Amino acid sequence: MIDTLDREIPDGEERLSLVVEDGVGVLSLCRPEKLNGWSWEASRQLGLMADRIRFDASVRVVLLRAEGRAFCAGIDVTAPGGGITGRTVAERIQRYDEGIRWVHERFAVFARLPQPVVAAVQGYCLGFGFELALMADVRIAADDAVFALPEAGLGVAVDAGGDLRIAREAGAGWAKYLALTGRRIDAATAERLGLVQLVTARDELDRTARETAAAIAANAPLAVRAVKRNIDAYADHAMAASLDRTALAAALTLASDDAREGYAAKAARRPPHFEGG
16 A cells, blocks of 8 residues: 555646636546546545545636546546455455555545535546546536456455435435446436536536536535535435445455456456356
8 A cells, every 4th residue: 555644746747637716626536548547546545635625715616527538437547545454354354444444534524524525527537536426416428438346256345435425416226226236327217316416518518517606616615515514415325334335345356356357367368257155
């Protein structure tokens, strides 16, 4: 893993960038050459950015966007520290469990920002990318957006709560369908399920998302924050306990032989052969 105590982002190692424009904090995933693949370092930087935004009175709303042709294609398997080791299976499970709980804490800081978050999604929005988008308060998708939770096909459980948020937004049946099959859905289907609020043409995505963010920023800040927190208190009342179960389930599966097989099969572009161990 990375140094979780480091509060700096080295030049050239940025996974996210932040620019404040007219009350809108534009938070961009900025590794387009990697399709904005997610990593431990990306989680650390998300937490740092959320801390900066939280107490910045000039930021009334956050616009979460991504550079390039994809929002986020999931885990960057080439990133340093991707796999956690241990002397025993039990130690690996414990370390994975602690690492995933640490990621949950970074995501929680972002999801619980007092400022509303508007996500603008284009292209691939897979795995961790889908889970990140689901933490936004309002989601706007380009008509080329593709959403999926492919984790089960790799031998691991969904690890950041995306399936729980789909259950909250679209119902348990759709959460199970998407998480158990790993099937991809297009923007129109995501809109029909309530997973995105608006679909727009790709070349209109930035304008539409910025207009939505500006409309929120124009309203009374105290009222806007109160509305967000009141709705979240109702919608997320069981989220914390469910995420505890998620962390352990993800740790157990990440330390399994099936997970090794799943990632090896993906790298070799062959079907996996899972044995349940």
